[in-house]
Amino acid sequence: QYGWLGVISGASLVFFAFLGFDIVATSAEEVKDPQRTLPRGILGGLALVTVLYILVTLALTGMVPYTELAKAENPSLATAFIAVGAGWAAQIISVGVLVGMTTVVMVLLMGSSRVLLALCRDGLLPRSWGVTSKKRQTPERLQIAVGVVVAILAGFTKVEALEEMINIGTLSAFVLVSVGILILRKKNPHSTGYRVPLVPLLPVLSALLCVYLMMNLTTLTWVRFLAWMALGVVVYLAYGMRHSRLAHSE
Known part of the structure; x- marks a missing residue:
């Protein structure tokens, strides 16, 4: 499906491309001056990657008609370079994609263990799992458990199904965070933690846009x-x- 609805449907499917930035926030306990450095790192990284994505999209649109890409069984960025006879560039891109996805997976694994650590500390999961190693002060037990579970899911589940589940799970989490900001502002208006500008406009807009993307799955x-x-x-x-x-x- 092409046109505006096709763009939105595509955005719902590739939303996972923006994952990793929010995971940085889970490492707040391990960062110096997190209130200052984390927002800069997250927003700066988002801005840079968004510009790069737009530039790649413009270049891809000028290289190959979308109808040609649609004919491929599994169209990708490398497909466009192969279509214009630049097979060597397609090989470099494929290696780059492999390296990039590997680093993303590693960051997500780290963030997942930190989220579970917080849940264990709060008692929502067994506290015996929320311990850190004496030498590195990291949740090694949770990190190993997350790695095993992810490896099993990756080995026995279709990648397409996992992609969509990651997207809808992340979008739903963003909705809850946006709504949570409104609740915290009302129940604890004098909090000295992170401050969100343009409340309630920004959280409400964020929640509505995320729900809109979820509806396209x-x-x-x-x-x-x-x-x-x-x-x-x-x-x-x-x-x-x-x-x-x-x-x-x-």
Whole structure:
């Protein structure tokens, strides 16, 4: 499907290309002056990558008609260079993609272990898992567990299904964060943590745009997402709700 709807559908599928920037925020405990350096790193990286994506898109549009790319079974950036007879460039791009995806996966694995560490500290997951190594002060136990789970999923699940699940999961997380900002501003207006500008306009706009992108994903992806969310609710009701710090403080 081409036109504006096609662009939005494509954006919903390749949203994972912007993953990694939000993961940087999970390393706040390991960063010097995080309130100053993290926003600069995240926003600066986003701006740079967005400009590069736009430039690549413009170059690709001028190189090969989109109808030619659509004829390929698995069209990619390398496909465009092969179509214009620059096979050597396609090989370099393929190696670059492999290296780039490897670094992204490593960052996501690191961020996942930090998120789980926070959940364990809050009691939403067993606290015995939320320990760090004495030598490196990193959650080695969680890091190994995340690596094993990811390896199993990668080996026995279709990549296309994982891509869409990653997209809808990330978008839903962004929606919750945006809504959470509004709630925190009301319940804890004097917080000394990170400050968000243009509240409530920016959080509301962010939540609506993320929901709009989610609506362009397939029905099967939504079914899998709801099943995954249901599993999370079961874990929370069966364990997290009774063992959380919030429950013990009340």
